[in-house]
Amino acid sequence: xxxxxxxxxxxxxxxxxxxxxxxxxxxxxxxxxxxxxxxxxxxxxxxxxxxxxxxxxxxxxxxxxxxxxxxxxxxxxxxxxxxxxxxxxxxxxxxxxxxxxxxxxxxxxxxxxxxxxxxxxxxxxxxxxxxxxxxxxxxxxxxxxxxxxxxxxxx
Numbered sequence: 001x002x003x004x005x006x007x008x009x010x011x012x013x014x015x016x017x018x019x020x021x022x023x024x025x026x027x028x029x030x031x032x033x034x035x036x037x038x039x040x041x042x043x044x045x046x047x048x049x050x051x052x053x054x055x056x057x058x059x060x061x062x063x064x065x066x067x068x069x070x071x072x073x074x075x076x077x078x079x080x081x082x083x084x085x086x087x088x089x090x091x092x093x094x095x096x097x098x099x100x101x102x103x104x105x106x107x108x109x110x111x112x113x114x115x116x117x118x119x120x121x122x123x124x125x126x127x128x129x130x131x132x133x134x135x136x137x138x139x140x141x142x143x144x145x146x147x148x149x150x151x152x153x154x155x
Contacts, residue, residue, distance in 0.1 A: 028073035036078040046117050087143040096145035104134050104150050
């Protein structure tokens with residue numbers, strides 16, 4: 001283990017801990033939004049997602065979106081107690097959402113698409129250290145940080 005990481009996480013336990021049960025993947029993300037209608041339109045137009053269900057509960061409602069042909073599911077949550085503040089990655093909780101794309105070239109295509117949709121985004125950045133990947137960043141209407149990333153498969 002990296003020495004700096006070990007220092008941050010504390011000493012290695014001397015007694016074995018039980019192995020956690022298995023996990024398969026992340027099932028979905030829930031993102032609280034300030035304007036459900038605006039966000040629904042944005043996620044449909046910009047990310048190509050479609051609504052598949054709506055759930056109402058005390059204090060709010062959720063519309064679940066999926067990207068057809070993928071396992072990407074995002075719930076847009078409208079909370080009655082929401083005070084309308086913008087997303088900020090420095091607060092405890094979500095920092096950003098990263099979505100994988102199948103190739104480096106796809107990042108360039110996404111950048112063209114985002115720009116055509118009027119979405120401000122970063123340039124595609126190719127990173128080589130400490131590992132190889134490429135990414136593109138942007139935000140949703142509430143400022144939620146989104147990232148498209150391609151990590152090449154080792155040969």
